[in-house]
Amino acid sequence: MTDAFDSDAPPPRVILRRVLAFVAGRLIIGIAALLTGVRAIWSGTTPRAEQTLYFANHTSHGDFVLLWATLPPDLRAITRPVAGQDYWMASKLRRFIGEDVFNALMIRRDGGSDGPNPVQQMTDALKAGDSLIMFPEGTRNTGEEILLPLKSGLFHIARYLQQEGLAVRLVPVWIENLKRVLPKGQLVPVPLACSVRFGAPLALGDGEDKAAFLARARQAMLDLRPEYDRENDTEAPPQAAALQPAAGKEGVP
């Protein structure tokens, strides 16, 4: 009887926790699929068992769940979401979901000077061979804007990878519609079809500076949006429209 409990085997509590985590993972993916019918659209790249950093737009706490759910199962096992410690460590349940179910990399977003900084944590994880899901806007976009300006973290990671000569694919991702499933301040999610769109991997160019790289990364994300999502684009067209009245003034009676 005693050899079942030898020192190498994890204690029953840990096994139970793992089983619960597996069941909870399946359940979360099942609910996400029923609500959103989520499907992955890969353009310019294919799912590959290579180390990858996925960077996506962030509008909902469900973002990484959806992205994770659309990865093939073998890639899921090696891919960790990067999550804000302040939110995901705040309660026992969140902590269970964050750590045990998704094996998230918990980062600090408060900018405190003690302890490791987020970029350092991410580069350490990449060096250790993990694939990561990160949200380069740095925070959840709950307003009307399509995509917030990207924080510099993505650039620092790209530069680190280049310096260290690590072959990690930087894959832009666009998560469509999830914002509408559960808007900020609502408790009940509604069923709406969502898609997760993966684009061609990006690499930092030789001597490319921060602003140029981040602009390119941002555009790569925006370019993945479906056609009908662009009709409300406020980014480029309004500037052109703003110039129009001055040019066409003579035509006004």
Next chain:
Amino acid sequence: MNASTQTTLQLFAGVAGVLILASAIGALLKWRVAHGAPHSVIDNLNARVNAWWVMVAVIGIAFALGKGGVIVLFYLISFYALREFMSLSYTRRGDHLAIAAAFYIALPVQYFLVWIEWYGMFAIFIPVEAFLILPILSAVGGDTKRFLERTAKVQWGLMVCVFCISHVPALLTLKIPGFEGRNLLLIAFLVIVVQGSDVLQYVWGKLFGRRKVAPELSPSKTWEGLVGGVASATALGAALYWATPFTPWQAALMAFMICVMGFFGGLVMSAIKRDRGVKDWGSMIEGHGGMLDRLDSVIFAAPLYFHALHNWWVP
């Protein structure tokens, strides 16, 4: 085995025969015309035929389970259709409550009313009660931007995806003298005629289609396809009179009305898609697009078919 089950099985056997023929033609075309290489039209045809096998199997299972199975099937169909519709509709954060109420209250209540056969409430619940309550929920959200357009879209989604589709299982509640216990056949007649009309229009259009009916709305619909498809589907309906409470000419008239409404239903749903700049409602059914792409004609035909039966066959 009673007479009704036997008739139903005969219809399914007929449909299976047509599908076997279609699969054989698809395989032959793939071999002779495409030589096994990718060919968009033929591959799409084969994908459609394969999806038909699955759809017929699902309907068969629902029929075998009886009233409960049919109601659950159409409940799920409504759910997926409404999800497609709302996904492509412009709504704002203030509509969240209204959309939640559409999915979690209006949809189950409508099918519950079919189950308990409360016709009076079934006929007005979404057109009246939901019509008044949903805009109240949106107004409480406090956001007035494009308000009328947003509430209209939620209401339209419910009308099309829930109210109209629920008329198909509601056919089971009609009490037609001399036709008791055989109401599944009313559904079979509707589905065979309306989908037969779609398929025949596709076949006639692919074979002889030259002049487009509505190039702005649907580039694949042609006059040759329309006339050939409707005429042959009407003939098909008339030929099925023995499975229905209709005489042959009544069956032909019913089938004709179903085909015409189905055709225009396809046009209207296409107009909505074009407005949103998409080709398909979704990607649920391989080769066909989304649930709404397959159902657009049923949606427009079912309520009229139901009311014709309700008015003239139910005393």
